[in-house]
Amino acid sequence: MKVAVLGCGGLGRIHASIYAGMRDVELTGVCDIQQDLADDAARKTGAVAYSSFEEMLEQAEFDVISIALPSYLHKEYTMLAAKAGKHVISEKPIALTLEDAEQMIRCCEENGVRLFVGHVVRFFPDYVNMKQALDEGKLGRACVAHASRIGGHPGATKAWYNEVEQSGGVMVDLMIHDLDFLRWSLGEVKTVYGLNRREELLDYALVTLQFESGAVANVEANWGFPGQFQTKAEIAGSEGIVMANSLKSSSLQIHKAPSTSEASTFVTVPESPGFQSPYELELLHFIDCIRTGSESIVTARDAYKALELAVAAIESARTGQAIHLPLVQR
Amino acid sequence: MKKLKIGMISFAHGHAFSYFNSLHALPEVEVTGIADSVPSRVENLVRAHQLSYYEDYRQLLDTDIDAVVICSENVYHAEITIEAARRGKHVLCEKPLGITKESMEAMIAACQDNNVQLMTAFPCRYLAAVIQAKKAVERGEIGDIIAIKGTNRGGFPGGWFVDPKLSGGGALLDHTVHVMDLMNWFIGSDVKEVYAYAAPLFQENIAVEDAGMIHVKFASGVFGVLDTSWSRNGTFPTWGDVTMEIVGTKGVISVDGFAQKNELYSKANGKGTWEFWGDNMDAYMIQDFVDALRSGTPVPITGEDGLRSAYVALAGYQSLQQGQPVQI
Numbered sequence: 146m147k148v149a150v151l152g153c154g155g156l157g158r159i160h161a162s163i164y165a166g167m168r169d170v171e172l173t174g175v176c177d178i179q180q181d182l183a184d185d186a187a188r189k190t191g192a193v194a195y196s197s198f199e200e201m202l203e204q205a206e207f208d209v210i211s212i213a214l215p216s217y218l219h220k221e222y223t224m225l226a227a228k229a230g231k232h233v234i235s236e237k238p239i240a241l242t243l244e245d246a247e248q249m250i251r252c253c254e255e256n257g258v259r260l261f262v263g264h265v266v267r268f269f270p271d272y273v274n275m276k277q278a279l280d281e282g283k284l285g286r287a288c289v290a291h292a293s294r295i296g297g298h299p300g301a302t303k304a305w306y307n308e309v310e311q312s313g314g315v316m317v318d319l320m321i322h323d324l325d326f327l328r329w330s331l332g333e334v335k336t337v338y339g340l341n342r343r344e345e346l347l348d349y350a351l352v353t354l355q356f357e358s359g360a361v362a363n364v365e366a367n368w369g370f371p372g373q374f375q376t377k378a379e380i381a382g383s384e385g386i387v388m389a390n391s392l393k394s395s396s397l398q399i400h401k402a403p404s405t406s407e408a409s410t411f412v413t414v415p416e417s418p419g420f421q422s423p424y425e426l427e428l429l430h431f432i433d434c435i436r437t438g439s440e441s442i443v444t445a446r447d448a449y450k451a452l453e454l455a456v457a458a459i460e461s462a463r464t465g466q467a468i469h470l471p472l473v474q475r
Numbered sequence: 476m477k478k479l480k481i482g483m484i485s486f487a488h489g490h491a492f493s494y495f496n497s498l499h500a501l502p503e504v505e506v507t508g509i510a511d512s513v514p515s516r517v518e519n520l521v522r523a524h525q526l527s528y529y530e531d532y533r534q535l536l537d538t539d540i541d542a543v544v545i546c547s548e549n550v551y552h553a554e555i556t557i558e559a560a561r562r563g564k565h566v567l568c569e570k571p572l573g574i575t576k577e578s579m580e581a582m583i584a585a586c587q588d589n590n591v592q593l594m595t596a597f598p599c600r601y602l603a604a605v606i607q608a609k610k611a612v613e614r615g616e617i618g619d620i621i622a623i624k625g626t627n628r629g630g631f632p633g634g635w636f637v638d639p640k641l642s643g644g645g646a647l648l649d650h651t652v653h654v655m656d657l658m659n660w661f662i663g664s665d666v667k668e669v670y671a672y673a674a675p676l677f678q679e680n681i682a683v684e685d686a687g688m689i690h691v692k693f694a695s696g697v698f699g700v701l702d703t704s705w706s707r708n709g710t711f712p713t714w715g716d717v718t719m720e721i722v723g724t725k726g727v728i729s730v731d732g733f734a735q736k737n738e739l740y741s742k743a744n745g746k747g748t749w750e751f752w753g754d755n756m757d758a759y760m761i762q763d764f765v766d767a768l769r770s771g772t773p774v775p776i777t778g779e780d781g782l783r784s785a786y787v788a789l790a791g792y793q794s795l796q797q798g799q800p801v802q803i
Contacts, residue, residue, distance in 0.1 A: 288676035289686050289704045291626075295727075336798070338670055338690065340698040342621045349622055349722050351700045353672065353688055361672050361688050363700055365624055371726050381628075381706035383677050465692075467670065467799055 146170050146432060149207040149231075151198055151222060153177035153186040154303070156236055156263075156424075157213035163425045164211070165190035170432060174205035198222060202229055209234060209435060211428075215303075216318065217311040220245040227256040234261045234431050238321050239448035241313045243456060243473060246449045253445065261431040261441055262448035266322040267329060268423040268430070271389040275380060276330045278387040285384025287331050290362035292323035296374030298346040306368075307346075315348035316341065316462075317455045320366035323378070324354070324458075325443070325451035327364065330380065333357045333450075338467045339458035344369075352458040373415070391417065478505045479769055482540040484532045484555055485547035486516045487635060488569045490596070490757070494544050495520065497761035504765055510535040536562045542768055545569060548641040549648070553578035556593065560585040565592045567764050567774075571652045571788065572781030574643025579785060583778040594764050594774035595781030597656045599717050601759035602732040608721060609661055617723025620662060623699040624722070625654040629715030630707045637683050644792065645683025647673040650703035651788035654717060655691070656776070659783055661721065664695035666783075670800035671791030677706060689791045690800075712738070713749040 146169065150161045153175055164172040176195040177183040187194035195201035202225075209232040212222050220240045223233045233253060239262045240246040253260035266272050278284055296319075300307035312318050316339065328334060334354045341350040347369035354362045379388040395415035403411060421429075434441045457468040481498055483491060483506060498504050508527035511517045521528045529535040532555055536543070542565035545555050553573050556566050566586060572595050573579035586593040599605060612620060627650040635641040636649060659666070669691055673684035687703035707715050717732035735753030760776075767774045786803065794801045 286676070289688070289702060289706050291702065340622065340690065340692075340700070342696075342698070344724060347621075347724060351622060351624060351690075351698070353690065353700065355672055359674055359676060361674075361676075361686060363624070363688055363702060365720070367722065367727070381677075381704065383679075384708070386706065386708065386711060465668070465800060 146209060146436065147173045147207040148209045148211065149174040149176065149201060149205055150186070150211045150213065151176045151201070152213035153179070153182040154213060157211070158186055158189075159424050160211040160213055160428065161186045161190050161192065163422075163428050165192070167429070167432070173207050174201045176201045198225065208232060209432070212236065215305045215311055216241055216313055217305075220249050223249045223260065224252045227253045227258050227260070230256060230258060232259045232435050234263065234428065236263045237265075237448065238262075238313060238317050238452050238455065239445065240452065241310075241317060243449065243453055246452050250445045250449060259435055260445040261434070262443065262445060263427060264322065264325045264443045264448060264451065265423050265427050266326045267443050268426040270419065270423070271391070271394060272326055272378065275378060275387045275389055278385070279330055279380055279382065283385045284380055284382030284387060287358065287360045287380050287382045290327060290331060290360065290378070290380045291364070292327060292362065292378040293365040294319055294323055294376050295365065295367035295370040297370065298348065298368040300368070301346055313455070314343065314459070315366045315368045316350050316352065316458050317452065319368060320350060320352060320364055320458070321451050321455045323364045323366070324352070324454040325447060326378070327354060327362050328450060328454065329443075329447070331356045331358060331360050331362065334454060334470055336467045336469050337454060337457035337461055339461035341459070341462035350458065350462070354454065476503070476769065478503055479542065479765055480505050480507050480540045481542050481544060482506070482508045482510065482535045482538065483544045483546070484510045484535060484559075485545065485551070486511050487513075487548045488546040490569060491544070491546035492520070493757040494546065494567075494596075494761055497755070497758040498544070498765075499524070500758065501762065501765055503769065507540055508535050508538060533558065536564060540564060542566065548635045549574050549643045550641050553582050556582040557585040560589040560591050560593070563589055563591060565768050567594045567596055568781065569596045570781065571643075571648055571785040572778060573785060574648070576782070576786055576789060579778070579782040583782065586778060592768065592774045593778035594767070595776050595778060596760065597653060597776050597780065598756040598760040599653045599657055599732060600660065600776060601756040601763070602717065603754050604730050604732055604734075605657060608719070608728050608730045611728055612661060612721065612723070616726060617721065617728055618725030620697050620721060620723050622697060622722045623658050623661070624720040625658065625699065625701040626716055626718045627654045628702060628704050628706050630709070630711070631678055631685060631705045637681050639683050642683065644788065645673070645675070645681075645687070646685050646703050646705045647671060647687035647689060647791050648785070648788045650687065650705070651689050651701060651791060652781075652784040654701050654719065655784040655787050656780060657719065658691070658699050658701075659780070662693050662695060662697050664693040664697065666691045666787050666803060667694045668692040668800050668802055669787055669790040669794050671794045673791065673795055677704070687791070689788070691787060710746055712747050713751070
């Protein structure tokens with residue numbers, strides 16, 4: 146199977162290097178309008194560099210394309226790729242509006258290609274383990290859940306994140322991981338209540354989901370946390386509680402003495418290494434789904450529903466009211 | 476200076492035992508008697524410390540005590556407080572202060588009218604981490620507060636706590652007030668809007684909610700959320716928690732009030748447990764109550780503070796009925 150990658154920023158480079166290392170997959174092209182990023186990715190993976198998508202579409206042979214562009218471009222390039230008969234693996238969020246997401250899903254259906262969206266938390270082993278505990282009955286009925294995802298503001302290094310029209314803000318871009326995870330684990334959501342404060346290089350949100358089952362979850366997301374990126378989650382049920390905390394599961398910590406040239410502070414880098422990264426597990430799964438025609442662990446419709454939760458949360462934060470789902474009738 | 480004479484009224488709420496121990500440890504205090512309509516709750520204590528016992532709290536109020544500590548079922552807080560005030564006794568009342576706005580206002584008025592002090596038992600203000608966090612906020616270390624996410628979770632208390640005729644409500648009332656008081660204390664602005672969800676989720680066939688998630692908006696624009704659930708089961712290594720993520724424009728303060736613990740793995744317990752070794756917040760709260768009465772200065776946490784927090788929980792029940800935020 147031949148694959149190309151569109152967008153050679155952080156995630157695009159991750160996708161490209163994973164494809165380059167995959168058996169039975171050939172990475173034929175990497176594309177970025179910033180030629181140096183494409184060249185760099187090409188050098189590391191052996192693929193051909195392109196600075197224009199149209200050019201790559203014309204010249205490179207591929208069946209599948211990974212789209213790792215800024216969120217506001219997902220729709221345009223997904224539809225271009227679908228119309229060219231390419232299966233699409235898009236980074237999350239699927240799109241910034243439900244209308245766009247719906248059009249993307251329809252377009253891929255009409256053109257007979259698959260659409261996958263990178264809700265990678267479904268491939269993080271700590272989150273998979275939590276869902277397993279629930280599915281195996283160890284928690285009884287899920288009752289009250291929490292999820293938290295906090296880190297620095299990506300707009301500090303990439304300006305498009307600062308534009309809500311381009312990134313969707315912290316709920317659509319970051320919290321959507323937990324919204325998807327919670328819906329995956331606890332089922333469909335009945336109402337959404339959101340609280341949000343946005344300032345320069347700060348976007349903080351608290352969102353409460355009431356599920357059709359009666360369960361409730363509160364989700365925290367912070368762009369503007371002055372510390373290491375970290376995630377936490379908990380599901381408390383009638384028979385048990387499961388808790389995950391990225392800070393408490395670092396299996397490796399590298400502590401370094403200060404170098405003489407730098408300010409004299411010790412440096413500790415915590416890590417949680419695995420033989421296969423969640424991104425690798427995700428892309429392997431998507432490629433396998435394309436090969437076998439099987440249903441994905443996370444479907445395009447799941448991505449639509451995750452976006453619906455984020456959009457409802459924004460609507461709630463704006464109006465101050467609890468928002469009932471579904472937002473629009475399909 | 477003569478000793479402060481204190482009577483304790485009802486041990487329905489288990490915190491009474493800790494308050495007794497804290498009072499008993501103070502040389503400037505004499506616990507003279509205990510009133511409890513259920514003698515079995517206190518008979519060991521009465522015997523061990525040779526205290527006077529009264530079945531009817533009014534008999535205790537007839538003695539020459541200066542103050543009372545009330546740990547009755549929630550619904551009796553108002554009646555006992557008002558009776559104590561009428562007889563000129565200062566009051567330390569267990570939280571929640573009351574179960575209706577009107578009854579709490581009557582408690583405050585009765586104490587004012589009779590020139591006695593009313594303090595609400597919010598010991599979480601005496602967690603060292605909470606105090607340091609407040610100082611850090613005041614020093615401007617995280618800029619301006621924009622939000623607080625709190626939790627005050629616990630085990631299922633059973634007994635009168637889950638009988639609405641005696642408790643006035645479940646987990647939402649029981650566990651909103653502690654951290655709500657801290658939020659009020661930190662933010663110093665009035666809550667103007669409340670949105671809550673609560674339901675009996677963990678236990679089956681109970682008459683009150685055991686899960687609660689309450690959201691507040693302050694007049695200053697700060698918002699908060701608080702998990703009040705009785706979500707900790709018997710296998711959990713500790714009773715519950717008091718936590719706050721205080722999010723500011725220039726940083727975040729994380730408070731985990733009972734993080735000062737050792738992990739104990741003893742066959743005697745049948746499970747791993749967390750052994751708290753931090754300072755005893757109850758003792759510091761009791762000391763402050765006693766100091767205020769002896770020096771004639773205002774108690775540090777008032778009846779109004781108790782009303783303010785409990786009223787948020789009561790507004791939460793209104794919001795629950797309407798399914799939307801309510802203004803207060």
